[in-house]
Amino acid sequence: MTKPVLAKGLRREVAAWWHGDVTLERAATREGFGQGLLAAAKKNDRVIALTANLGGSTCLDGFRKQYPQRFIDVGVAEQSLVGVAVGLASEGFLPVATSFAVFSPGRNWDFIRVQVAMSKQPVIVVGSHAGLATGPDGATHQALEDVSLMRGLPGMTVLSPLDAAEAAKAIAKSVAVKEPTYLRLVRAKTPLLTKKSTPYVIGRALPLLKGTDVAILTTGTMAFTALEAAKLLWQKKWSASVTHFGTIKPLDERAVLAAAKNSKVVVTLEDHNIIGGFGSAVAEALAKKPAAPLLRMGVRDLFGESGTPGQLYKKHGLDAATIARRITKQLS
Incomplete structure (x- = not known):
């Protein structure tokens, strides 16, 4: 032993x-994502943030204030979220489409399958509030099937960071790779295990x-x-x-x-x-x-x-x- x-x-x-x-010390992976996306946007003006009426919950407030012309809220319309993101990707932008995981990919999976994966568009689908860690919101808002949905799509990268620091790195790397990607985040604050290095x-x-x-x-x-x-x-x-x-x-x-x-x-x-x-x-x-x-x-x-x-x-x-x-x- x-x-x-x-x-x-x-x-x-x-x-x-x-x-x-x-x-x-604790922080939520969605918070790390928000910070990482803002940093990526400073380096690349082709990065566009999208949300389906959940910009605050997916930690896009800082992005919206800093880059209002590169922030799009499609409202409660997750299929449109993907459609707009794919349109932007086809014109050379790097769209990051955020929502709760039960809604995206949960509600709009067919749009992701056909428009993103099948068309090989470099769209980053961000599903926040995944898993039991969503807590009091209950069964309707606890995505427990999203990995299986996205893992089965040909060519789709599936990421699940362990803490806020790694979430910031995950979005930065995803923007740089420019491939269909699913990034899974959680609502709850969890211990910080890693560092920038x-x-x-x-x-x-x-x-x-x-x-x-x-x-x-x-x-x-x-x-x-x-x-x-x-x-x-x-x-x-x-x-x-x-x-x-x-x-x-x-x-x-x-x-x-x-x-x-x-x-x-x-x-x-x-x-x-x-x-x-x-x-x-x-x-x-x-x-x-x-x-x-x-x-x-x-x-x-x-x-x-x-x-x-x-x-x-x-x-x-x-x-x-x-x-x-x-x-x-x-x-x-």
């Missing part, structure tokens, strides 16, 4: 938290913790929960590695296989339905070269409901204590 070791490149406060009881490459996983007994593979803001579970496992004398996949598609299959190679159990953790989501992508990768048993943890073919994120995570078995308990049972 090897003692878990935090990866280099994380904020110093993370190490202090791991070894003690330090409270980490932390490497970020689309398609490449980020190791957070080195361990030997179990490999926890996670995506999005569940990364901190994965670290919490690893900390509890170490108290039970189990050594866990944690790897964050900020890109769900294309998946870093090498990182999946490397993490699974010497582990007794592979665990996937996501704030999404386990059907068709990140766990399914990992299962597909492991099917090519079977390794350790796979335990997929997420929402199990259910809709959400109202409650705080903490309450909902606990009910669905996505709190650190339940995760650690299930992993311990699997290892035993």
Whole structure:
């Protein structure tokens, strides 16, 4: 058994938290996105921000004030949101179309499929307020199927940043790449784990913790929960590695296989339905070269409901204590 070791490149406060009881600074990934988009717009005057009556909720207020001529609100019309974005893209602009994930891609998926993916237009679709982390807004506003919708589209990149700092990098990289992209964001403020100097490459996983007994593979803001579970496992004398996949598609299959190679159990953790989501992508990768048993943890073919994120995570078995308990049972 090897003692878990935090990866280099994380904020110093993370190490202090791991070894003690330090409270980490928090920010929402949507906030990081808003800051990153504003920075990208300063560098490239072809960047256009669009929204469907949700500019404030998707953190576009700063953009709207700074660049009013490059800000478009189409109203409550998500199909038009995509149509206008595609029109702009066809004229050489770089449109970033924002809404809640239940509305985009939830409501306008056919428009995204035909006009963006099939036409290979460089539109960045931003779905905020995804997952159980949306909390009190309830089932109608908790997107738990959006990754499966977008992962199935040919040529569509799917990104899910772990914190606000990575969200800022994700939008900056997406603008530079100029390909059909889906960027998944959350409403809730979550711990800041990375910093500006932390490497970020689309398609490449980020190791957070080195361990030997179990490999926890996670995506999005569940990364901190994965670290919490690893900390509890170490108290039970189990050594866990944690790897964050900020890109769900294309998946870093090498990182999946490397993490699974010497582990007794592979665990996937996501704030999404386990059907068709990140766990399914990992299962597909492991099917090519079977390794350790796979335990997929997420929402199990259910809709959400109202409650705080903490309450909902606990009910669905996505709190650190339940995760650690299930992993311990699997290892035993």
